[in-house]
Amino acid sequence: MVCCGFMWKSGGEDLQGFYPIRPECEADVPRTRFKSRAGKTLSARRWAAAFTEDGHLDMERVLRRIQRGGVHPSIKGAVWEFLLGCYDPNSTFEQSNKLRSRRREQYSAWKEECRKMVPVIGSGRLVSLPVVAQNGQPIEDSSEENQGWLVKTAISDQRILQWMLSLHQIGLDVVRTDRYLCFYESDSNQARLWDVLAIYTWLNPDIGYVQGMNDICSPMIILLENEADAFWCFERAMRRLRENFRATTTSMGVQTQLGVLSQIVSTVNPRLHQHLEDLDGGEYLFAIRMLMVLFRREFSFMDALYLWEMMWAMEYNPFMFASYEEPENSHAPELNPKLLKQCGKFERKSVKSGGQTEQHKTLAVFVVASVLETKNKRLLNEAKGLDDVVQILGDIAGNLDAKKACREALRIHEKFLRKVKKQ
Template sequence: MQYARWKEECSQMFPVVGSGRFITAPVITEDGQPIQDPLVLLETNPDKGQALPPDDNGGANVSGNGLETVKDKKAIQWMLTLHQIGLDVVRTDRTLVFYEKLENLSKLWDILAVYAWIDTDVGYCQGMSDLCSPMIILLEDEADAFWCFERLMRRLRGNFRCTDSSVGVEAQLSNLAAITQVIDPKLHQHLETLGGGDYLFAFRMLMVLFRREFSFGDSLYLWEMMWALEYDPDLFLLYEEPESASEKAEGSKGKAKSRRQCGKYERENMKNGAKNSEAPLPISIFLVASVLKDKSTKLLQEARGLDDVVKILNDITGNLDARKACTGAMKLHKKYLKKAKKT
């Protein structure tokens, strides 16, 4: 198995991988020298949690537990991320009983460590643990969980491409601003006045696909909804509110066309990767717009600065209703298409 080979490769470089443990402290410096920190030694070799003597050349020689001098640049870069992965692992879904077991925490750490090794372009970034966690919980086999995560990252790795001048979700945030300006111009103007016209306060929602704004179960419901629409637009019916008698009287032809458009809308977005300005917008953006619309009154009345906007949105963490958000997203999508067509 390819995953097993990669994991063994990582274990050869750093034996903690696959050991049932993980680290939360740096293990090497940026020039590849091992760090002789008591916490590092305890985590990497719990049976010998004490400082070890230097080698004949005066450098730290901790062979046998992975803390040797590292010269390969790729290996150095990878090992520099391992403790950050560990810090994020212990914070991920920490309210779930599942992660009270060390073996489950180490499994999450192993998968993220192996992924960081094979994805030399992106490596590991904060937030990836949120995306990987459901795979660990839902799939007993570690290799299966890895490949599901790897497949998900094919969709989302662009979100984690950040530079000094741009963030990975910048295009999505720009589209969110355009949508909000059309469907709720009053809120958009208010946010611009507060200096939030770049919509960076919504960064996390798009980055990790609502894992922190919704409960564990509801976030998976949203994922299923978004992905199901790409392959079967008729599933759109599952996420719509019941029709009124008057709506039924209008016939189903228009709705069927709308569903086909939404399905095509998502499929085309996957094909072209939203590389051009006319690319279809992913439904995830309308989900964020739905959340903002739902909190519009509170934002207009109580937000007097960007800190207030962030606080109001942070207060909803774990308390949103997925079905309500989906229904709102579909309505906004329909409303936006109508208004955009007119303009």
């Protein structure tokens, strides 16, 4: 299994070279704190050595290494596919390759289905202007470059109409996504991101497209050269996050996690929670962005990837692949001591705690709690209103240490479990 990354280097010193920044943007981009550390970071050599000759992966060994020092950029894409449950560690190379081929064929079929409705899909270009009016009528566009793919007839099918109405919003977000990276100077790379988001939106009308999905999908496009592989990696990530993006007329799905965050802070730091309540911040709406896009705005690009893989490694469950492939069997069997060792640190604690709800099994919420904990004194002493809270938390942009944040999140998780058990 080989990762096709954006840029290959044999050494690990100049890691930023894997995701080069446009020169004119360097002054505005948060500095990267992540460093590849020998003996801690999962290297390409250690990754290759974790497979048996026929392709079985020692996931327990891999998780230990990731939880100590993350993943080297040269293999992130390949490792993420396993962390997100795209492939079963117990499968052989032959089985994994067959599954990869089957998924690529499926993605190609879906892409062709979408292309027949909107021919610009798969053309290396993207849509950033409305394709169709709200009433389903075609939108006239006299520009010559658009004549080849404009909608020619009225759209009456509501699913198709809602999908087409979302395409230009996806395009507007795509052209703003990670624009400081040299990778997106290429129109074809922007188009790949747009294609994946458009096809995902077509397949998931219950969620549709919500701003922020572009921030989740972008790293997959950069790390995985094959567009179909990037799609499946994004699809698996969205299985964890999709409820955050589910919107109704009155609320966003992420508000469930904000409620959990409120419970956690009120349990482990009641003084801070009361202070935020007094400032009318007890609903923790200031944390929406952190949870929606998994701290993409609070970390540099590389540090955000480091944080994601740390969290996914800590949340890993060996039954993840089976539950994704066979949804009807999604209720995983009870973990015996041997299988428990194959879980990440956070998942092990959650399983051992027994009565923990699914909402409390999301490490990202505890990471937000850890961020609040690091700013505890400033929030208590300086925050006189919600604007102050937002400003204090805004100061963390680019200055968070992913490993420390995860370590503190685990500590808060343990403290929370102890207090809940006493109660």
